[in-house]
Amino acid sequence: MYRDEDLIDPHTPVHLGPGGEDTEVEWAPDREDDPQGHWYDKMFSIRSLPTMGHREQNEQDGVEDMTQLQELHEGSVLLNLMKRFERDLIYTYIGSILVSVNPYKMFNIYGTDVVLQYDGHTLGENPPHLFAIANLSYTRMKDAKQNQCIIISGESGSGKTEATKLVLRYLAAIHHKGDITHQILEAAPLLESFGNAKTVRNDNSSRFGKYVEIFLEGGVISGAITSQYLLEKSRIVFQAKDERNYHIFYEMVAGLPSQQRESFYLQDAETYYYLNQGGNCSIPGKSDADDFLRLLSAMDILHFSAQDQDSIFRVLSSILHLGNVFFERYEADSQERASVVSAREIRVVAELLQISPEALQKSITFKVTEAMREKIFTPLTVESAVDARDAVAKILYSLLFNWLIDRINRLVYPKNEALSISILDIYGFEDLTLNSFEQLCINYANEYLQCFFNKIIFKEEQDEYNREQIAWQEMQFSDNQACIDLIAAKPHGILKILDDQSLFPQATDHTFLQKCHYHHGNNPLYSKPKMPLPEFTIKHYAGRVTYQVYKFLDKNYDQVRQEVLDLFVNSKNKMVANLFANHAEFLSQQKTHARKSSTVTRRHQPSTAAAKFQQSLLELVENMERCNPFFVRCIKPNNKKEPGIFDTELVSAQLHYSGILETVRIRKEGYPVRIPFGIFLNRYKALLGLKQPPPPDGENCVIMLSKICPLKKGAYQVGVTKIFIKEEVHQLLESKRDRVMHIAALTLQRYTRMFFVRKRYVSFRMKITARLPGARHRGFSPPAPPATGSAPSPHPPRHCHQATLLALREFWDCAEHTTAF
Numbered sequence: 001m002y003r004d005e006d007l008i009d010p011h012t013p014v015h016l017g018p019g020g021e022d023t024e025v026e027w028a029p030d031r032e033d034d035p036q037g038h039w040y041d042k043m044f045s046i047r048s049l050p051t052m053g054h055r056e057q058n059e060q061d062g063v064e065d066m067t068q069l070q071e072l073h074e075g076s077v078l079l080n081l082m083k084r085f086e087r088d089l090i091y092t093y094i095g096s097i098l099v100s101v102n103p104y105k106m107f108n109i110y111g112t113d114v115v116l117q118y119d120g121h122t123l124g125e126n127p128p129h130l131f132a133i134a135n136l137s138y139t140r141m142k143d144a145k146q147n148q149c150i151i152i153s154g155e156s157g158s159g160k161t162e163a164t165k166l167v168l169r170y171l172a173a174i175h176h177k178g179d180i181t182h183q184i185l186e187a188a189p190l191l192e193s194f195g196n197a198k199t200v201r202n203d204n205s206s207r208f209g210k211y212v213e214i215f216l217e218g219g220v221i222s223g224a225i226t227s228q229y230l231l232e233k234s235r236i237v238f239q240a241k242d243e244r245n246y247h248i249f250y251e252m253v254a255g256l257p258s259q260q261r262e263s264f265y266l267q268d269a270e271t272y273y274y275l276n277q278g279g280n281c282s283i284p285g286k287s288d289a290d291d292f293l294r295l296l297s298a299m300d301i302l303h304f305s306a307q308d309q310d311s312i313f314r315v316l317s318s319i320l321h322l323g324n325v326f327f328e329r330y331e332a333d334s335q336e337r338a339s340v341v342s343a344r345e346i347r348v349v350a351e352l353l354q355i356s357p358e359a360l361q362k363s364i365t366f367k368v369t370e371a372m373r374e375k376i377f378t379p380l381t382v383e384s385a386v387d388a389r390d391a392v393a394k395i396l397y398s399l400l401f402n403w404l405i406d407r408i409n410r411l412v413y414p415k416n417e418a419l420s421i422s423i424l425d426i427y428g429f430e431d432l433t434l435n436s437f438e439q440l441c442i443n444y445a446n447e448y449l450q451c452f453f454n455k456i457i458f459k460e461e462q463d464e465y466n467r468e469q470i471a472w473q474e475m476q477f478s479d480n481q482a483c484i485d486l487i488a489a490k491p492h493g494i495l496k497i498l499d500d501q502s503l504f505p506q507a508t509d510h511t512f513l514q515k516c517h518y519h520h521g522n523n524p525l526y527s528k529p530k531m532p533l534p535e536f537t538i539k540h541y542a543g544r545v546t547y548q549v550y551k552f553l554d555k556n557y558d559q560v561r562q563e564v565l566d567l568f569v570n571s572k573n574k575m576v577a578n579l580f581a582n583h584a585e586f587l588s589q590q591k592t593h594a595r596k597s598s599t600v601t602r603r604h605q606p607s608t609a610a611a612k613f614q615q616s617l618l619e620l621v622e623n624m625e626r627c628n629p630f631f632v633r634c635i636k637p638n639n640k641k642e643p644g645i646f647d648t649e650l651v652s653a654q655l656h657y658s659g660i661l662e663t664v665r666i667r668k669e670g671y672p673v674r675i676p677f678g679i680f681l682n683r684y685k686a687l688l689g690l691k692q693p694p695p696p697d698g699e700n701c702v703i704m705l706s707k708i709c710p711l712k713k714g715a716y717q718v719g720v721t722k723i724f725i726k727e728e729v730h731q732l733l734e735s736k737r738d739r740v741m742h743i744a745a746l747t748l749q750r751y752t753r754m755f756f757v758r759k760r761y762v763s764f765r766m767k768i769t770a771r772l773p774g775a776r777h778r779g780f781s782p783p784a785p786p787a788t789g790s791a792p793s794p795h796p797p798r799h800c801h802q803a804t805l806l807a808l809r810e811f812w813d814c815a816e817h818t819t820a821f
Contacts, residue, residue: 067668091128095667095727102159105643124731149627154634155428157202164425177220186298198244207232209426223414237390255292264317274323311575338385354572468719558609671724
């Protein structure tokens with residue numbers, strides 16, 4: 001029940017300290033004109049304001065923020081992470097950068113109670129957590145009206161995919177809106193089934209890059225857009241020892257009902273060449289059948305019809321049967337030719353895709369060229385026929401994958417323009433037993449993202465210190481721009497040489513390798529093999545990687561033969577026909593654009609896989625540069641993929657090449673928060689009880705900062721146009737501001753309730769009193785005149801008092817339930 005005594009008087013201290021601790025907040029008189037500049041003496045005083053969730057820390061147990069380490073070197077950073085890991089504390093801050101160590105086990109730290117614990121709280125109020133970064137990104141988006149992005153990086157097996165799902169889960173829990181939020185969440189397991197696979201280093205490795213933009217309008221999720229980068233097509237037709245193809249194949253074979261399995265002619269996974277090359281078709285702890293049921297549920301939520309699902313499984317089944325099409329050699333006209341051995345598989349594939357079996361067989365055993373408007377059929381060798389078969393399987397799967405993403409994007413596409421929080425989950429740095437074209441692209445992407453990280457954390461920060469004339473000692477860091485130039489710079493970067501070689505019909509992997517040796521033999525980051533082997537080595541920021549050039553040109557060319565396009569465009573299966581018709585239209589538009597942009601003297605260069613990947617990577621970084629970035633650095637604690645093991649040598653290597661030590665140093669010694677004078681004074685004026693901020697200059701910023709909280713030496717510096725402050729100072733300011741805003745909101749609510757309650761009470765009292773005898777002298781209209789001959793009583797009868805009391809009691813009971821307006 002709200003009484004008058006519950007309502008705050010403007011001059012009464014408010015006690016809101018946690019744990020029974022009083023925190024006095026005194027409201028100062030309104031600011032008056034102060035020509036002498038002593039505005040700061042009329043202040044809003046804050047005494048003993050503790051930080052919510054304050055936790056005692058010491059270096060013996062490991063600190064939550066490594067910028068608080070007293071001794072800063074690689075050993076202290078490594079030891080701090082190890083101590084926290086041993087206590088099951090997998091998250092650690094470097095200012096606003098989060099380091100996440102993969103525990104290889106589940107923790108109960110992601111429930112609804114934990115989501116609510118981090119919602120609306122500033123960084124540092126609670127223990128380090130992914131949810132804190134997600135919450136901070138939303139707060140920055142809302143306050144600065146700027147798009148945000150969370151860049152999750154680390155080597156394969158470090159936990160990037162799980163971190164991405166947790167960030168999405170947090171945003172969905174706090175900012176959910178009906179079906180669209182549920183659909184965005186359900187897209188994750190679907191893409192995981194189609195885009196993830198078991199590798200030697202990771203049982204659930206992302207084999208494509210994913211950039212998810214979550215749009216928020218009015219505080220709720222309004223839509224999402226997913227972009228994918230470089231799906232690993234070669235995995236569809238080849239897996240190394242102890243690896244698997246994409247999860248979806250094993251899940252489908254294990255989970256489809258027997259009737260559908262029979263209609264698709266499916267058998268166990270071990271019987272398919274595209275699934276059994278790795279040697280083991282199962283993953284310990286993973287139930288492919290259960291995951292398939294989860295996939296079907298996701299498809300239903302994402303509005304994939306029964307016909308859509310049937311077509312999807314038909315395409316996937318046809319790929320498996322296509323892999324079991326084998327060839328034998330024979331000679332005719334002194335030429336080696338390939339003949340299909342397994343004609344049954346050809347018929348099954350043709351039936352599933354509803355195409356001509358004869359045309360399918362001809363498309364993988366003959367090459368078609370046109371001369372003088374006449375088609376010439378050239379028989380293929382067995383090796384070329386295998387390549388043609390694999391090319392069909394790869395184009396089928398990649399087009400299906402792109403179609404799935406397009407369908408999801410159309411379903412959850414935002415209706416209106418809105419600010420967004422983006423999450424980047426891209427494949428980690430890789431050094432496998434056999435490194436090919438895909439690993440070169442993956443590692444190039446990681447080089448590019450490391451360069452972006454260096455630019456944001458080191459280059460731009462130190463450049464701004466110089467522009468703002470901040471006292472600062474230049475810090476050295478590992479700049480990897482030279483490696484990026486080696487791989488992709490014009491005119492002789494490795495990928496540029498590869499594209500040029502793709503122009504020439506007579507070029508081979510060997511000629512490509514010789515060109516690389518010629519142009520980069522003296523580059524300290526490039527090494528030729530000591531023996532005449534088809535390989536080269538690059539010294540990446542994360543270490544040396546040797547690449548085998550076998551099939552580099554084929555993988556880069558990435559073109560679909562016209563006869564294959566024609567075959568599938570004419571499929572009687574509507575989805576299959578549309579997949580290839582859309583692709584044919586895209587290729588036609590691409591050629592038209594190329595002809596318009598080409599000159600007479602230059603040959604048209606086909607769009608290669610390397611060129612497309614570089615372009616998409618450039619667009620990705622340009623998009624991220626328009627956002628305010630947050631970084632999550634994922635660490636892999638051991639190569640055994642087991643909990644409780646902290647391999648110091650492995651972790652130390654990751655700390656070294658990811659630049660974490662330099663990051664701790666620049667965050668500890670630098671000033672990561674830079675705020676223009678005017679914005680700083682306006683944002684924190686409430687902490688001094690001011691209606692208007694003082695004139696925007698550095699002196700007033702210093703005065704305000706010193707009045708709000710005690711400062712250590714070097715906690716801030718004043719630049720030309722901005723004030724530079726430490727991360728912990730910014731967290732303290734934000735925490736205090738949140739508390740003051742909370743108190744102000746409570747005060748406003750109480751006064752609002754008081755106003756409405758009193759207004760209703762006065763109105764109710766007027767109505768009651770107006771009906772009582774003797775109300776005239778109280779200023780109310782009299783009741784109906786009494787009967788003739790009777791004199792009015794000077795006092796109301798007793799039952800009138802009782803009625804009034806009962807009515808007032810009823811009124812207060814009603815008012816007690818009036819909680820907010």
